[in-house]
Amino acid sequence: MKKPLTIKDIAELANVSIATVSRVLNNNSWVSDKTREKVQKVIDEHHFSPNLMARSMISRKSMTLAVVVSDITSPYFATLVEQIEKACQQAGYKIVLFDTQSANKRSESSLVIAEDQIFSTIIDSQLDGVIILGGNIDYLNIPEGYLEGLQKLIATLPVIVVGRKLAHYGYTCLQRDQVNCVKMITGYLLEKGHRDIAFIGGSPGVYMTGQRVNAFRETLQQAGIAAENAQVIETNFYAQHGYEAIKKLLASGRALPQALLAINDRVAMGAIRALKDNGISVPENIAVASCECFPGSEYYVPRLTTVDHQNNVLGQHVIQQMMTLLQDMLPESPAIPPLFVAGESA
Incomplete structure (x- = not known):
């Protein structure tokens, strides 16, 4: 036979x-x-x-990739994972999702899974590659255990990180434009005649927050505005944190600014809800804009003035890079420009 x-x-x-x-x-x-x-x-x-x-x-391949995400309930991570999975299917691969729940720091500490433990699980699972979306790598103070686990992971498998590039660690990094998105939307508010602008949301311990806040202050400075006088209220990245930012703003005793720049759409939505609860209308009494668009924002009232980071394109690039790595070649890291989205909120 x-x-x-x-x-x-x-x-x-x-x-x-x-x-x-x-x-x-x-x-x-x-x-x-x-x-x-x-x-x-x-x-x-x-x-x-x-x-x-x-x-x-x-x-000798499992045709499966690991995707490590720090909170799948976040619209950013959810939409990016969706795009990555679609691109994987086109490439003949499947994904295994690991959700650490570390992005939205919750009181139920049992929900948070140590990422270095996940790295060990991935190494033992004979997967073909790893895509890391956020997590401890984006914090200014990174736990030593995480760095040790990351080094072992890099030595074992192709690793792509969408986020921060750490010196002396040999992973492929795809960095989003955290500067021009802020300059674009801050410039728009300035063109509308707003001189007193406050920044809300984000966390002081997160690298990306620092990038966006610095870009905000730099844009104000270039416009001849004393950036040190601009209010920056860092809470976190979710709707409730936008609401909390407005409570802090109103409790500060300072006059309400002409405009607010939220770190993302969810924070902007929470802020608009808090303003409405206090009898303040958007955009009639105050303009609100966002540095990052999330799906569904176009149906919000008012529609948000925001920035599209093109996560659909980002997801495709991630898998293109991974396919290149799996062929033992070095991938390119193309820039993905943010796009201004005109709305009704500013």
Whole structure:
């Protein structure tokens, strides 16, 4: 009885790598038409029909990626994971999601899972690569245990981080533009004639907050406004923290600013609710804008003036980079420009 062909045999007959055959079999969009036709011709001629288990055994790949996220309930992380999963499916991969719940610091400490423990689980699970979205890597003070776990992870698997780049750690990093998004929206408020602008939301312990606050102050300074006099109320990243920021603002005894710049749409929504509860109308009495658009904001009343970071494009780039890493090549890190979204709130 003739021995059935394997993926390795198909690769040799088509004069391509095993990884390329795997991508063709999984209908991966990152294979050229010419290469796809060459491989498919061999597959058709030999009536080759592999199953997933055989494919994994031959290629030594699980065709599965780990995605570590610090709070899947956050609209930013939820939409980005959705885009990553779609891109993974196109590439013939699956994802395993690890949600640490570390972004929204909660009183139920049992909900928070140590990320270094997750890294150990991933190493033991024989996955093909890891995508890290936020978490301890974005904090100014990073636990030593996390750094040790990250180093072990990098030594074992291809790692992509969407967020902060740490010196002396060899992972691929895709950094979002945290500066121009703020300059764009602050500049818009200034063009509307607002000179007294307050910044709300974010956390002083998070690297990204510092980037956005510094960009805010720098834009004011360039406009001839004393940035040190601008109010900055750092609470956190969720709707309730926008509400808390307004309570602090009203309790400060200072006059209400002409405009508010929220760190993201959820904080802006919480702020608008708090303003309304205190008889203050948006945008009639005060303008409110946001540094980061979340899905559904276009249905809010009023529609938010905000910035789109193009998470759909970001998710595609993440998987393109991972596919490149899995071929033992260094990926490029393209810039994804933020886009201004005109609304009714400012």
